[in-house]
Amino acid sequence: MQLVLEKRAERSNTIALISPLIAIGLTIVTMVILFAILGKNPLLALHAYFIAPLTDSYSLQEIAVKATPLVMIAIGLSLCYLANAWNIGAEGQFLIGAVAGSWIAVKTQGTDAGVWVLPVMLVLAAAAGALYALIPAICKVKFGASEILTSLMLVYVADLFLDYLVRGPWRDPHGFNFPTTAEFDPVATVPLLIEGGRLHLGSIIALLVVAAAVILLGRTIKGFEIRVVGAAPRAARFGGFNSNQLIILTFAVSGALAGLAGIIEVAGPVGHLQPGISPGYGFTAIIVAFLGRLNPLGILIAGLFLALTFIGGEQAQIAMKIPLDVTKVFQGILLFYVLACDSLILYRFKLVFPNRQVPRGAG
Amino acid sequence: MELVEAIILAVLAASTPLLIAATGELVTERSGVLNLGVEGMMIVGAACGFAGAWLTGSIFIGALFGIVAGTLMSLVFALMALGLAVNQVATGLALTILGVGLSGLIGAGFVGERITPALHLDIPGLTNIPLVGRVFFGEDAFVYFSLALVIGVWWFLYRTRSGLILRACGDNHVSAHALGYPVLRIRTLAVMFGGACAGLAGAYLPLAYTPFFIPGMTAGRGWIALALVVFSSWRPGRLVVGAYLFGAVTILQLHAQGWGVGIPSQLMSALPYLATVIVLVLLSRARTGGSTAPAALGTVFVPDR
Numbered sequence: 001m002q003l004v005l006e007k008r009a010e011r012s013n014t015i016a017l018i019s020p021l022i023a024i025g026l027t028i029v030t031m032v033i034l035f036a037i038l039g040k041n042p043l044l045a046l047h048a049y050f051i052a053p054l055t056d057s058y059s060l061q062e063i064a065v066k067a068t069p070l071v072m073i074a075i076g077l078s079l080c081y082l083a084n085a086w087n088i089g090a091e092g093q094f095l096i097g098a099v100a101g102s103w104i105a106v107k108t109q110g111t112d113a114g115v116w117v118l119p120v121m122l123v124l125a126a127a128a129g130a131l132y133a134l135i136p137a138i139c140k141v142k143f144g145a146s147e148i149l150t151s152l153m154l155v156y157v158a159d160l161f162l163d164y165l166v167r168g169p170w171r172d173p174h175g176f177n178f179p180t181t182a183e184f185d186p187v188a189t190v191p192l193l194i195e196g197g198r199l200h201l202g203s204i205i206a207l208l209v210v211a212a213a214v215i216l217l218g219r220t221i222k223g224f225e226i227r228v229v230g231a232a233p234r235a236a237r238f239g240g241f242n243s244n245q246l247i248i249l250t251f252a253v254s255g256a257l258a259g260l261a262g263i264i265e266v267a268g269p270v271g272h273l274q275p276g277i278s279p280g281y282g283f284t285a286i287i288v289a290f291l292g293r294l295n296p297l298g299i300l301i302a303g304l305f306l307a308l309t310f311i312g313g314e315q316a317q318i319a320m321k322i323p324l325d326v327t328k329v330f331q332g333i334l335l336f337y338v339l340a341c342d343s344l345i346l347y348r349f350k351l352v353f354p355n356r357q358v359p360r361g362a363g
Numbered sequence: 364m365e366l367v368e369a370i371i372l373a374v375l376a377a378s379t380p381l382l383i384a385a386t387g388e389l390v391t392e393r394s395g396v397l398n399l400g401v402e403g404m405m406i407v408g409a410a411c412g413f414a415g416a417w418l419t420g421s422i423f424i425g426a427l428f429g430i431v432a433g434t435l436m437s438l439v440f441a442l443m444a445l446g447l448a449v450n451q452v453a454t455g456l457a458l459t460i461l462g463v464g465l466s467g468l469i470g471a472g473f474v475g476e477r478i479t480p481a482l483h484l485d486i487p488g489l490t491n492i493p494l495v496g497r498v499f500f501g502e503d504a505f506v507y508f509s510l511a512l513v514i515g516v517w518w519f520l521y522r523t524r525s526g527l528i529l530r531a532c533g534d535n536h537v538s539a540h541a542l543g544y545p546v547l548r549i550r551t552l553a554v555m556f557g558g559a560c561a562g563l564a565g566a567y568l569p570l571a572y573t574p575f576f577i578p579g580m581t582a583g584r585g586w587i588a589l590a591l592v593v594f595s596s597w598r599p600g601r602l603v604v605g606a607y608l609f610g611a612v613t614i615l616q617l618h619a620q621g622w623g624v625g626i627p628s629q630l631m632s633a634l635p636y637l638a639t640v641i642v643l644v645l646l647s648r649a650r651t652g653g654s655t656a657p658a659a660l661g662t663v664f665v666p667d668r
Contacts, residue, residue, distance in 0.1 A: 005448055005665050086452055139640070144647040148399065148452065149590045153636040156583055164629035286456055325467030325578075332461025336443060339454060343447040347665065 005347040012345050019341035020291055020302070026341075027334045034329065040320055048319050049312035059315070061198040063307045065269055068206045069094070069261035069278075071303035073285035075213045076254025078294040082217075084230040085247040089136060089151030090258040091282025092158035093129040097259020098266040099162050100128030102273040105188035106170050106181055117187045121263055129259015130252040132158070137251035141244040147251075155282070163275050170273065180274035190268035202264035206303075209257060213296035226250065258282060279310065280328075287335045290342075306331065370614060371498050375506055376572055378610025380405070380564040382509045384588035385595070385602050386516050387560020392592055393520060394553035395533035396444065397661035399455025402585025403462025404436040404558050405565035410470035412566025413576040417473055422481045425570050426505075426563060433562015434555050436462060441554045445547050448663045459585070467578045474576060481505065481571040503571045505563075510603070512560070517599040529553060533657035536664045546664055561585065583636065590639045594646060596655040612638050 028046065035042040053059040073090045080087040101121035108117050136151040163179070172182040193199040217223040229236040229243045236243060261281065266273050288306050292298030313327030384401055391398050411432035416425025436458060444454045481503040484490065489500040520526040529549055532539045536546045564584075569576040587609060595601035616631040 005446075007665060088456060135640075139644050139647075142648075143644045145640075145643040146590075146593060146647075149586060149593070150640045150643055152586050153583070153590075153639045156636040157633045160629040160633045164627050167629075168627065283460060287460070290453060323468060323471055325464050325471065328464025329461060329468060330464075332457060332464050335457040335460060336439070336454075339449045339457060340443060340447050343449050347448060 002352045004350055004352050005343075006350045008346060008348055012348075015341070016293070016345045019345060020293065020298070020338060023291070023334060023337035023341045024305070026337045027330065030333050030337075031326075031330055034326070035322070038322065038326075040322055045316055045320060045322060048316040048322075050308065052315050052319075053308055053311040058198065059311055061194075062311050063304060064203050065198050065200065065307075066310050067303040067307035068200075068202045068268075069265050069281045070285050070288050070306055071206045071300055072209050072261040072264075073254075073258045073282060074288035074292065074299045074303060075209050075296060076250075076257035077285055077289045078292070078296070078299060079213070079216075079226060080250040080254050081289060082230045082294050083226045083243070083246045083250045084233070085137070085140075085250050086148045087133060087136070087151050087251055087254050088148055088286065089133070089153075089155050089282070090254065090285055091278060091280065092151070092155035093133050093255040093258035094262040094265075094278055094282050095155075095158040095162050096132040097125035097129035097262030098273060098277060099158075099165060099262075100259065101125035101263030102170070102181060102184075102266055105184045105267065106273075108188065109182055109185060113185075113187060115187055117185070118190065118267065121188060121267060122260060125259045125263035126256040127259070129262065130256040132259070133251045133255020134248065137248050141247055147247075159275075162273070162277075166274055172272075178274075181272045183272050184267055188267060189271065190264055198269070200264075200268045202261075202268050205260070205264065207300075210296045210300050213299075217296065222249075258285075284310075284331060287331050287338075290335060291338050293342075368494055368497060370618065372501075373614045373617075374607060374610045375498070375502060376610075377613045378606045379506050379509045380567045380572070380584055381588050381591060381609055382603065382606035383505070383512060383567065384561045384564035384585060385591040385606060386509070386512050386599065387557040387564070388588055389592050389595065389597060389599060389602060390516060390520070390529070390560075391553045391557030392660055393533045393597060393657055394529050394550045395536055395657055395659040395662070395664070396550050396554055397451045397455065398437065398440055398444075398458070398554060398557055399452060399589065400436065400440055400458025400462065400585075401557075401561050401588050402581055402583065403459035404433045404561035405462075405568075405581045405585045405588075406466040406579070407436055407462045407469070408433040408562030408565025409568050409580055410466035410473070410565075410576060411562070413473055413476075413478070413569035414469060415566075416478050416570055417476055420478075422478075422570050425478075426566050429562040429566025429570075430559045431562070433558040433560070433565065435558075436562070437554050437558020440558070441551045445550055445554070445664075448665050450663070451661050463579070470576050470578060474578065477575050478570070480574040505567050505571050513599050513603055520599065530657070533659055536659045536662070540664075540666055546666065550664075561588075564588070587635065587639055590643055593656075594642055596646075597657060609635060609638070 032042040035045040053063060077087060077090055101124055104117060104121045104124060135154060136147040139145040139150050140147040166179045166181060170181045172180055190200045190202055225241045226246055229241055229246050266277055270277050284306055288299055288302045292302035309327055309330055313324055316322040317324050384405055388401055408429035412425045412429030415428025416422050440454055440458050443449045444451045483501050483503050486500050490496045520530060528544055532546050532549050540546045565581060568580050591602060591605045594605040613635050616634045620628045620631050
């Protein structure tokens with residue numbers, strides 16, 4: 001008796017809908033086991049992770065703040081992945097966007113520059129992120145170099161570049177030698193939505209990005225091309241779609257969104273440029289993209305869910321001394337289950353009984 | 364002269380984890396499977412390897428811990444990518460994300476601890492020869508093992524029947540299946556070999572390179588190992604050249620920082636990563652005539668029955 005995979009005649013829509021939920025369920029079961037191994041009360045830990053952050057306004061706002069970069073980056077990545085272009089360097093594009101936008105903020109610091117500062121920062125960050133993402137895209141299209149490896153390598157380069165800037169030319173002279181720029185001026189800061197709260201304009205921008213992606217993928221020829229090139233490359237070639245052009249386009253868009261997310265994070269919740277502005281948003285966004293089934297609305301929900309795990313992880317650390325790395329393990333396991341459940345959309349399990357040897361002379 | 368000797372020794376030490384991890388991945392990819400989780404398997408290997416050595420006081424047992432940890436991680440990958448026919452790129456990424464978290468969790472209790480690093484060979488007379496003595500007769504066991512590993516893999520791939528079958532799976536899984544070879548089983552073994560090597564390569568870092576564990580200590584070496592496999596055109600011999608070249612870049616930038624040349628240290632630290640990008644571009648460009656990659660690399664295979 002053997003368990004084997006068998007291709008379904010057509011994709012199962014039921015499983016497509018419930019697979020993320022099954023994945024989350026399986027992840028929670030795994031987490032309960034992990035908490036027990038760590039010697040923590042699993043129920044209390046789950047409460048700290050998933051319920052406690054939902055019970056006060058501060059944490060709820062904080063979830064939206066954390067979800068903002070995740071959703072923006074993941075929307076861009078989903079376009080890449082739909083078109084079969086593997087951008088895994090969003091973390092680097094996020095950092096470069098943050099650096100490019102901060103350049104304006106640092107240069108106008110203390111001057112009487114007007115309200116144009118923030119819009120220019122946002123545009124510049126998006127442009128820089130797009131250009132940075134175009135490096136692996138062009139290397140792929142022109143020279144055939146693996147975009148997976150080049151985009152990932154550029155993450156380390158971006159990280160070191162930011163480090164150089166805040167330790168060198170851009171360091172705050174009054175910052176007690178800490179590697180950080182001075183606090184941005186009010187005109188270079190993303191405005192808050194609620195006075196004294198945490199929620200800022202970036203969350204609105206993220207929602208607009210989701211809406212734009214819904215329209216792009218559902219209502220335009222370009223969106224159709226992106227989906228066809230990824231799902232059926234041969235058909236796309238016959239249809240005359242240019243897959244190289246789409247690699248360039250999707251990389252540029254995802255780089256721009258990651259760069260925009262970077263400057264919004266720096267000019268919003270953080271308020272200045274410093275190393276470690278991202279707890280791995282660019283990589284967590286990969287999970288968000290897959291958990292959201294590469295669908296804009298799915299990504300919005302998935303982004304909020306993963307933001308919850310960030311906030312819940314912090315609360316669990318404070319309340320129960322659960323290490324922060326548990327959140328990373330949680331996110332990794334979640335991605336595994338999501339991918340495994342997705343496999344059941346196209347395949348099903350089947351029990352196979354090896355044919356018994358028919359004895360000679362029988363029958 | 365002593366400086367030259369010191370640099371050569373440092374280059375060998377920096378290259379060894381790259382060489383071991385890349386050799387394992389080369390076998391995996393030759394069977395047609397692209398496992399992007401090398402970084403994740405390495406970092407878990409580093410944490411478990413250090414834990415093993417710290418608990419038992421034995422470098423050898425530490426290395427075994429690393430190998431077992433890497434193999435277990437690769438089995439998760441095999442279950443997903445081969446058993447459930449999940450996209451290999453996505454699974455590999457998941458493995459790395461999981462590995463980084465797991466290693467932090469496992470290694471948390473060991474941060475700040477120190478162990479006695481792996482001993483270096485010492486043959487009276489030979490090891491004392493100026494310039495070449497320590498380079499050839501004064502390394503730790505990992506360095507010699509890595510070279511033996513490459514030779515062994517070369518012999519296996521090109522001089523044995525099993526190696527031929529493994530390469531056949533990587534070039535055309537449908538034909539290999541039609542001939543009656545168990546493609547998925549062969550690939551699982553190849554993935555496990557890659558995991559074992561990655562785990563050992565990770566364990567090398569806290570056991571021999573630096574005698575302590577810090578989170579994230581692999582610092583992208585797993586990804587560079589993946590690039591090295593491309594660099595080598597999937598041939599073990601060229602892997603040695605590539606690994607030592609990259610080791611040299613890493614060490615030279617460290618020394619250049621020490622000499623205080625007026626270049627920012629961050630730019631020097633970025634050199635190995637920039638070099639990887641440039642090398643990938645140059646190589647891929649030179650190869651416009653046709654790819655040397657295994658033809659079935661990274662494609663899903665679900666056997667017909």
